[in-house]
Amino acid sequence: MPDAGASRVSYVPLRNDAARWTTASPVRTVLGVIHNVTSATRLLDLLEPFEGDPRVQVVFTCTGSSAFEAGIREFTTARELPYISWETALGEKFDLAVSSSRGGELQKIDAPLVGAPHGAGYNKYLHRKPETGNRKPETGNRKPEVRSLWP
Amino acid sequence: MIPSAIVLSHDEQRERLRRGCPEAVPLSVVAGDPCMDRLRASLPFREEYRAALGLRPGQKLLVLTSTWGPYSLLGANMDLVRRALAELPSDEYRVLAAVHPNVWYGHGGWQLRAWLAPFLRSGLILPSPETDVWKAALVAADAFVGDHGSLTLYAAALGVPGLLGAFGEEVVAQGSPMDRLGAALERVAPDVPLERQLARAAAGRAGDERLDGIGALVTSRPMRSAELLRRLYYSRMELSEPEQPAVPRPVALPLPLPAERHEPVPPAAYADARTTAGGRLELRRYPAGLQGALTGHLPDPHLVAAEGEPDPRWSRTADIVLARPPAPGETFREAAERVFRGHPGCWLAAFAGEGADGCVAFTRDGGRTTARWAGAAPPHAVAVAASALYTMPDGDRLAVTVAGSSFVLERRTEHGAGHGTERPAG
Numbered sequence: 001m002p003d004a005g006a007s008r009v010s011y012v013p014l015r016n017d018a019a020r021w022t023t024a025s026p027v028r029t030v031l032g033v034i035h036n037v038t039s040a041t042r043l044l045d046l047l048e049p050f051e052g053d054p055r056v057q058v059v060f061t062c063t064g065s066s067a068f069e070a071g072i073r074e075f076t077t078a079r080e081l082p083y084i085s086w087e088t089a090l091g092e093k094f095d096l097a098v099s100s101s102r103g104g105e106l107q108k109i110d111a112p113l114v115g116a117p118h119g120a121g122y123n124k125y126l127h128r129k130p131e132t133g134n135r136k137p138e139t140g141n142r143k144p145e146v147r148s149l150w151p
Numbered sequence: 152m153i154p155s156a157i158v159l160s161h162d163e164q165r166e167r168l169r170r171g172c173p174e175a176v177p178l179s180v181v182a183g184d185p186c187m188d189r190l191r192a193s194l195p196f197r198e199e200y201r202a203a204l205g206l207r208p209g210q211k212l213l214v215l216t217s218t219w220g221p222y223s224l225l226g227a228n229m230d231l232v233r234r235a236l237a238e239l240p241s242d243e244y245r246v247l248a249a250v251h252p253n254v255w256y257g258h259g260g261w262q263l264r265a266w267l268a269p270f271l272r273s274g275l276i277l278p279s280p281e282t283d284v285w286k287a288a289l290v291a292a293d294a295f296v297g298d299h300g301s302l303t304l305y306a307a308a309l310g311v312p313g314l315l316g317a318f319g320e321e322v323v324a325q326g327s328p329m330d331r332l333g334a335a336l337e338r339v340a341p342d343v344p345l346e347r348q349l350a351r352a353a354a355g356r357a358g359d360e361r362l363d364g365i366g367a368l369v370t371s372r373p374m375r376s377a378e379l380l381r382r383l384y385y386s387r388m389e390l391s392e393p394e395q396p397a398v399p400r401p402v403a404l405p406l407p408l409p410a411e412r413h414e415p416v417p418p419a420a421y422a423d424a425r426t427t428a429g430g431r432l433e434l435r436r437y438p439a440g441l442q443g444a445l446t447g448h449l450p451d452p453h454l455v456a457a458e459g460e461p462d463p464r465w466s467r468t469a470d471i472v473l474a475r476p477p478a479p480g481e482t483f484r485e486a487a488e489r490v491f492r493g494h495p496g497c498w499l500a501a502f503a504g505e506g507a508d509g510c511v512a513f514t515r516d517g518g519r520t521t522a523r524w525a526g527a528a529p530p531h532a533v534a535v536a537a538s539a540l541y542t543m544p545d546g547d548r549l550a551v552t553v554a555g556s557s558f559v560l561e562r563r564t565e566h567g568a569g570h571g572t573e574r575p576a577g
Contacts, residue, residue, distance in 0.1 A: 027390065028388045028390050030384070030388070036252065036253065036256070037252040037255075037256055037280060037281050038251065038252045038253060040281075041252070041281065041283065042186070045185045045186050045189070046158075046185060046380065048185060048377060048400075049377050049380045049381035049384060049397050050381075050384070052393065052395070053393050055390065056388075056390070067257070068252070068253045068256050068257055069256075070256035070257075070259070071252065071255065071256040071280075071281065074281070075281045078281065079281075095387075095388040095389075095390075096384055096387050096388045098384070106154075112155035112156070112387045112388075113154040113155050113156075114154065114155060114156045114158060114383065114384065114387065115154045115156070115157050115158060116158035116182075117158070117159075117160060119300070119301030119304075120160070120184065120186070120187070120301035120304040120305055120308075120328070120329075120369050121159075121160045121161060121164060121184070121301075121304075121327070121328060121368070121369060122159075122164055122167070122324065122327065123299070123301070123304070123323055123324055123327040123328060123329035123330070
């Protein structure tokens with residue numbers, strides 16, 4: 001999922017003959033990477049620095065890696081996000097990619113990748129087993145902390 | 152995975168990264184937190200956010216923040232939503248639940264609304280998860296009850312007093328700001344009135360250096376995130392930055408929230424009326440249907456239900472019945488007698504009066520009272536007037552306080568015959 005209706009490149013800045021079709025003339029293309037609605041709302045915060053700069057076109061894709069994919073199509077539609085499929089995104093080269101979550105095969109994206117937290121900093125373990133219960137025995141184990149920052 | 156840059160919001164995270172994954176430290180960039188910056192930039196406009204959320208002057212806003220999962224507020228303690236609406240006087244408090252999108256999309260919005268339906272009927276505000284109404288709510292809030300989710304941390308960092316209704320120690324990274332917040336905030340006690348607990352949290356919040364210190368862990372580059380992120384992006388893209396400064400903007404004001412559809416019958420309410428030393432009546436009303444184990448917030452209430460209330464628990468025992476207008480050809484007194492026959496517990500039947508906010512009331516012993524608000528009327532004018540008349544059988548001018556605002560009710564009592572044939576105008 002969720003291919004929000006665009007299996008082919010439908011945004012003109014990505015076309016080979018872009019100069020013929022574009023209105024503004026962006027010189028850089030940024031890929032915003034969505035995992036679910038949570039990370040998408042956060043991603044829009046992170047992309048605010050591009051407001052007001054017609055030299056930059058942002059397009060969005062979704063990794064299809066989250067357990068919470070419902071609602072992404074509605075979100076991208078409601079916010080009118082220029083959306084391309086994950087397959088399309090992997091076939092393109094971008095000047096920058098920004099991701100507010102760590103799931104999915106981000107390493108396949110052809111772009112300098114900026115990763116950011118999708119909440120207030122880094123506070124949660126993602127993979128801790130519930131039955132671990134008491135966390136004291138894990139003191140000194142470095143693994144969970146690595147995961148909490150970046151996979 | 153080898154990202155080009157790992158954005159951190161605080162220098163403290165770099166130390167944790169150094170311990171956990173030292174090879175990633177050279178990639179880390181401390182760029183603050185754009186969300187926190189925008190929340191802070193919104194604070195001067197708190198009154199505007201409160202008005203946009205529909206708060207009346209004098210009303211308070213409690214924000215319930217829930218992340219997702221079994222340890223979250225909704226996962227571990229959904230009953231707290233009930234308690235908030237049951238124990239906080241409904242004229243004085245609005246309760247808003249800011250729920251993590253993963254709850255919404257994991258179970259389905261319909262299902263979440265269905266689970267919360269009794270609370271939505273009692274006025275719970277439940278903003279749609281893809282909006283940023285939660286940001287406006289945190290800026291507008293008087294108090295929060297939260298869990299280990301980011302919104303709780305943002306609320307605490309903004310200086311809002313609050314409590315924990317749940318906390319997932321199991322999933323919180325040891326030594327993280329959230330971990331410290333879990334240790335610093337009081338848990339909601341099951342047997343103490345919630346309003347009292349919130350008041351205690353509010354009294355202790357100003358000057359709480361421990362909470363201020365935790366709030367400071369949200370960003371070590373306050374108000375500079377837009378600037379630092381832009382610098383990072385443009386350097387990675389090898390493009391010159393725009394000339395204008397990158398400044399955090401206040402959060403957009405929420406559009407008017409879509410009204411919840413509601414039934415024509417107002418919820419039955421317990422009214423707690425207390426007379427102050429100066430003879431003023433302080434009235435607090437609570438939804439009857441949400442009461443559970445009493446924690447002491449309802450010492451001596453009377454019960455108010457509308458005629459037509461389908462739940463016999465309320466219709467049979469209500470002290471006050473808010474009556475339907477008389478049928479065509481029926482007098483007020485005839486209608487009141489019909490109400491008394493159908494509601495065995497009822498002492499006072501109240502009708503909307505002929506003025507916009509007036510009230511015509513009958514007591515079971517035949518007394519008839521008309522009353523009208525001198526000057527402004529409170530919201531739910533007839534129900535408030537009925538409770539005032541019920542509680543204060545004497546006096547021509549009743550001073551009534553609801554949700555911190557004062558109102559004056561003028562009364563004219565008539566006994567005996569002479570009015571029994573009067574028919575309502577129109």
